[in-house]
Amino acid sequence: MATKSRVNDFVIRIATVNGTGSASANALLMKAIFRMGVPVLGKNYFPSNIQGLPTWYEIRVTEDGYLARSGLTDIVVAMNAQTYEEDLAELTPGGAFIYDSTWPRKELHQRSDIQVLPIPLSRMCNEAFVGSRARILMKNIAYVGAIVALLDLDMDVVHGLLRETFGDKHDLIDSNARAIELGHDYAVSHFECPLDFRVEARKPVTERIMIDGNTAAALGCVYAGATVGSWYPITPSTSLLDAFSNFCKRLRKDSRTGKSNYCIIQAEDELAAIGTALGASWNGARAFTATSGPGLSLMSEFLGLAYFTEIPLVLFDVQRAGPSTGMPTRTQQADILSAAYASHGDTKQVLLFPADPKECFSLTIEAFDLADRLQTPVILLSDLDIGMNDWPCEKLTWDDDYRPDYGKIRRAEELEGMEMFHRYVDYDGDGICYRTLPGVHSKGSYLVRGSGHNQYGGYTEKDDEYREVVDRLRKKFRTAASLVPKPVIDTYERPHGAIISIGSCDGAVRETRDRLEKEGLRLDYMRIRAFPFDVNVTDFLSKYSRIFVVEQNRDAQLRSLLLTEITEGSEKLVPILYYGGRPLSSLDIIERIRTQLREDKAA
Amino acid sequence: MSFIKKPRIIHPESRPNSIGLSINDYEGAMSTLCAGCGHDSVSAGIMQAFFELDIAPHNVAKLSGIGCSSKTPTYFLRGAHGFNSVHGRMPSIATGANAANGELHYIGVSGDGDSLSIGLGQLCHAIRRNVNMLYVIENNGVYGLTKGQFSASADVGSTAKRGEANHLRPIDPILTAIDIGGSFVARGFSGDKDNLVPLIKAGIMHRGFALIDVISPCVTFNDHEGSTKSYLHTRQASHAAIYADYIPVRDEITAVLDKGANVVPLHDGGQVQFRQVDDKYDPTDRSKAAGYIRECQERSEIVTGLLYIDDDAPDLHMLSDTSETPLRDLEFKTLNPGAKALEEIQNAWS
Ligand SMILES: Cc1ncc(C[n+]2csc(CCOP(=O)(O)OP(=O)(O)O)c2C)c(N)n1
Numbered sequence: 001m002a003t004k005s006r007v008n009d010f011v012i013r014i015a016t017v018n019g020t021g022s023a024s025a026n027a028l029l030m031k032a033i034f035r036m037g038v039p040v041l042g043k044n045y046f047p048s049n050i051q052g053l054p055t056w057y058e059i060r061v062t063e064d065g066y067l068a069r070s071g072l073t074d075i076v077v078a079m080n081a082q083t084y085e086e087d088l089a090e091l092t093p094g095g096a097f098i099y100d101s102t103w104p105r106k107e108l109h110q111r112s113d114i115q116v117l118p119i120p121l122s123r124m125c126n127e128a129f130v131g132s133r134a135r136i137l138m139k140n141i142a143y144v145g146a147i148v149a150l151l152d153l154d155m156d157v158v159h160g161l162l163r164e165t166f167g168d169k170h171d172l173i174d175s176n177a178r179a180i181e182l183g184h185d186y187a188v189s190h191f192e193c194p195l196d197f198r199v200e201a202r203k204p205v206t207e208r209i210m211i212d213g214n215t216a217a218a219l220g221c222v223y224a225g226a227t228v229g230s231w232y233p234i235t236p237s238t239s240l241l242d243a244f245s246n247f248c249k250r251l252r253k254d255s256r257t258g259k260s261n262y263c264i265i266q267a268e269d270e271l272a273a274i275g276t277a278l279g280a281s282w283n284g285a286r287a288f289t290a291t292s293g294p295g296l297s298l299m300s301e302f303l304g305l306a307y308f309t310e311i312p313l314v315l316f317d318v319q320r321a322g323p324s325t326g327m328p329t330r331t332q333q334a335d336i337l338s339a340a341y342a343s344h345g346d347t348k349q350v351l352l353f354p355a356d357p358k359e360c361f362s363l364t365i366e367a368f369d370l371a372d373r374l375q376t377p378v379i380l381l382s383d384l385d386i387g388m389n390d391w392p393c394e395k396l397t398w399d400d401d402y403r404p405d406y407g408k409i410r411r412a413e414e415l416e417g418m419e420m421f422h423r424y425v426d427y428d429g430d431g432i433c434y435r436t437l438p439g440v441h442s443k444g445s446y447l448v449r450g451s452g453h454n455q456y457g458g459y460t461e462k463d464d465e466y467r468e469v470v471d472r473l474r475k476k477f478r479t480a481a482s483l484v485p486k487p488v489i490d491t492y493e494r495p496h497g498a499i500i501s502i503g504s505c506d507g508a509v510r511e512t513r514d515r516l517e518k519e520g521l522r523l524d525y526m527r528i529r530a531f532p533f534d535v536n537v538t539d540f541l542s543k544y545s546r547i548f549v550v551e552q553n554r555d556a557q558l559r560s561l562l563l564t565e566i567t568e569g570s571e572k573l574v575p576i577l578y579y580g581g582r583p584l585s586s587l588d589i590i591e592r593i594r595t596q597l598r599e600d601k602a603a
Numbered sequence: 604m605s606f607i608k609k610p611r612i613i614h615p616e617s618r619p620n621s622i623g624l625s626i627n628d629y630e631g632a633m634s635t636l637c638a639g640c641g642h643d644s645v646s647a648g649i650m651q652a653f654f655e656l657d658i659a660p661h662n663v664a665k666l667s668g669i670g671c672s673s674k675t676p677t678y679f680l681r682g683a684h685g686f687n688s689v690h691g692r693m694p695s696i697a698t699g700a701n702a703a704n705g706e707l708h709y710i711g712v713s714g715d716g717d718s719l720s721i722g723l724g725q726l727c728h729a730i731r732r733n734v735n736m737l738y739v740i741e742n743n744g745v746y747g748l749t750k751g752q753f754s755a756s757a758d759v760g761s762t763a764k765r766g767e768a769n770h771l772r773p774i775d776p777i778l779t780a781i782d783i784g785g786s787f788v789a790r791g792f793s794g795d796k797d798n799l800v801p802l803i804k805a806g807i808m809h810r811g812f813a814l815i816d817v818i819s820p821c822v823t824f825n826d827h828e829g830s831t832k833s834y835l836h837t838r839q840a841s842h843a844a845i846y847a848d849y850i851p852v853r854d855e856i857t858a859v860l861d862k863g864a865n866v867v868p869l870h871d872g873g874q875v876q877f878r879q880v881d882d883k884y885d886p887t888d889r890s891k892a893a894g895y896i897r898e899c900q901e902r903s904e905i906v907t908g909l910l911y912i913d914d915d916a917p918d919l920h921m922l923s924d925t926s927e928t929p930l931r932d933l934e935f936k937t938l939n940p941g942a943k944a945l946e947e948i949q950n951a952w953s
């Protein structure tokens with residue numbers, strides 16, 4: 001049975017059917033816990049389907065503020081008879097199983113190591129509400145009411161949230177409050193409330209927000225001054241452009257004329273989406289596109305063009321499980337290699353790896369600066385978990401003194417004084433040349449071409465002229481390594497080895513390290529935030545005799561990239577992989593790391 | 604080949620235009636196309652049109668895809684910014700470029716392979732968005748650059764050089780454009796410069812997407828007997844439905860209308876003047892225009908001229924309601940909402 005330690009430390013898993021409005025009930029529940037000052041995170045497991053298939057929502061309440069799934073399930077709210085069995089099996093011993101007992105199920109009472117809490121939700125709601133839609137919706141709100149009682153949530157907070165959500169729609173506030181009351185009162189009169197799992201209010205030290213990564217990235221685009229966004233709808237990136245559009249409607253209308261200081265183009269496919277962004281970038285606007293794996297594949301030819309002709313571009317790849325259509329609503333980090341070397345020929349792309357929504361915001365700003373500075377595409381590789389789930393984060397901040405770095409652009413005045421402008425001459429020795437914008441000055445014009453060109457921008461098929469350009473591009477990539485965000489490194493005094501990871505693995509890796517530390521196993525940690533790898537990455541790699549590379553794909557793509565680019569130590573880099581499509585939890589990785597460390601010790 | 608220096612021959616008769624530039628200022632690098640290739644004549648027409656319109660080359664952006672035709676932006680308007688992109692995808696580059704800055708003149712040059720096979724989708728969607736640009740298809744019925752395979756514009760029965768006939772029905776860019784809402788649709792012939800140059804001028808000045816399908820024979824792979832895209836066949840089968848002239852603002856008062864001529868005013872203040880050959884024809888009536896073109900097609904006639912125009916159709920910027928100032932010229936402080944706004948936005952998430 002649960003012990004006192006389960007205060008503010010447990011997982012609720014809510015099983016529903018998609019299209020029944022459970023999302024707002026779950027959001028209400030999560031927000032209520034969040035408002036009580038307790039760290040909480042929510043993961044949504046939804047099908048690639050519009051209505052009628054099983055959906056789960058997992059809420060982890062975590063006093064310690066961990067940012068990953070725990071991998072356990074302590075309370076199940078089973079609202080979908082189709083998945084009762086599987087939901088029952090998921091429940092960790094000592095857990096509680098809540099289900100709609102309007103239709104009682106004897107077989108659900110067979111596990112003696114758990115507590116079953118039957119609540120006749122449908123019956124109560126059918127009696128209290130009219131109309132089938134309202135009854136279905138209110139059934140979801142009613143289980144929230146039961147949980148409020150079972151977990152000892154603050155009812156005032158819940159009512160406050162209802163008022164915020166529904167504003168002056170008093171009838172909706174009333175019906176929702178009524179449903180809450182139904183569930184709550186039933187729980188109080190039939191079960192011992194609260195359970196051992198429960199929530200105690202806290203006073204958080206820092207002000208926090210709940211935000212998903214796509215919203216944060218969209219906000220980053222607005223703050224970085226992006227004006228052109230082009231896209232083709234694809235899960236899980238769609239909400240990025242939706243958010244950008246909403247922010248622009250609010251923040252980017254000309255105060256005098258009401259006209260739009262932005263242009264969003266829903267393209268006919270991903271080729272056109274990236275082409276449009278590229279055309280806008282070439283013409284001097286900050287422009288971006290967002291997609292996921294299948295779109296990245298289609299964008300490949302243009303990524304090569306942008307690399308070779310040196311046009312800035314920001315591309316968001318919100319990764320989902322591949323290959324092919326794969327599992328569109330499941331998360332993965334399996335586009336690392338195809339993004340790094342996207343396009344044929346000797347092409348390399350600059351990648352950034354945000355670990356959470358806050359970084360989606362800050363790295364988006366960096367992505368635009370880097371793209372302009374390096375005159376090349378910058379691909380932000382986030383994933384479905386970061387992009388679509390709500391994460392607790394520190395508040396986003398902005399420095400009003402920030403000015404964008406548009407990089408090396410020859411403006412009209414400079415061109416006026418010049419004898420002649422040459423597009424691809426490396427005047428500064430850093431591999432980055434000067435560009436001009438169309439229409440600015442007659443001396444600035446040149447022809448962008450994806451075909452072989454010399455340093456003056458002219459067409460060439462000559463060996464040495466061609467090599468001069470591609471060798472300089474390699475040099476530019478080295479410069480890029482010194483400009484991209486540094487890795488985040490955490491060390492111990494006498495470590496037993498190290499972990500390297502990226503992006504959304506961060507939470508699970510940190511939790512793993514904490515737990516191993518308690519067992520006396522200390523692992524240093526480097527979270528890589530960009531490709532190309534800077535010198536810190538190389539140094540880190542050389543320091544340890546055992547390094548675990550944790551990532552969410554089958555083929556150890558980050559490890560491959562490290563070995564290809566740094567060419568050191570393939571034996572010491574142990575791949576720790578999870579690629580089932582759920583957000584990573586420490587349970588997915590800890591055992592394999594522990595075993596390897598024990599073997600190392602014994603050897 | 605842009606680094607082979609082209610001798611700058613000063614034409615004895617060349618007089619500067621009203622911005623003080625001569626026709627030489629509208630030239631580009633020396634063409635590397637086959638001698639006699641129709642595409643070179645189209646380039647000459649483009650140079651003349653921009654010259655006569657007094658447009659400074661650096662206010663022009665010239666874009667293309669891949670193909671012999673798509674190489675030509677190198678050969679005209681050396682002072683213009685150019686973008687030789689990838690095969691079939693120039694329309695999207697032009698769309699984005701135009702979104703960022705609607706103040707330049709945009710001209711896209713493409714081929715029948717570039718536009719009707721690999722790039723058909725992008726072409727159609729640029730037409731639907733009514734991107735303000737002139738889009739020229741240099742149509743020769745073959746893929747020139749990859750050595751003479753049939754393109755999607757090859758007519759049924761037209762034969763290849765080695766004798767085999769094409770059996771697939773052609774895609775007609777003119778009918779397609781009229782069908783999906785094109786706001787300016789014309790057909791010309793590279794061998795008839797007198798009619799082509801006015802079309803190009805009108806297309807440049809039209810607000811919205813101006814498509815000109817120019818029959819431009821490939822002398823190397825598709826100019827033999829049996830080809831329906833040869834010089835000879837095109838001359839014989841051409842049927843001018845309408846002669847159009849662009850009359851700029853400054854000439855407005857002095858222009859003498861031909862007998863039976865019609866006038867369509869353009870948004871820049873100039874106008875297009877038509878001379879109808881066939882009085883049944885009305886280039887402002889979409890469905891009648893399409894019907895007429897189909898009838899000609901059934902008689903195996905290649906109908907030329909400005910076949911459809913609607914200068915009132917809203918373009919990309921009007922449809923997107925973008926600000927008057929080009930997006931790329933907006934100052935950062937206008938675009939960035941600042942720290943206080945960020946604080947407020949986040950209230951909803953706390
Ligand atoms: C993605 C891609 N596929 C194929 C090619 C090869 N290719 C180059 S030009 C061309 C056809 C060009 O035909 P068209 O547009 O009619 O131009 P033309 O040479 O006839 O003027 C092809 C297939 C390419 N460059 N890129």
Ligand code: SF4
Pocket residue numbers: 635636637639640641642671672743747748820821822823824
């Ligand atoms: S192959 Fe044909 S299209 Fe290409 S340059 Fe020669 S004549 Fe022109």
Ligand SMILES: [Mg+2]
Pocket residue numbers: 670714715716741742743744745746747754
């Ligand atoms: Mg062709």
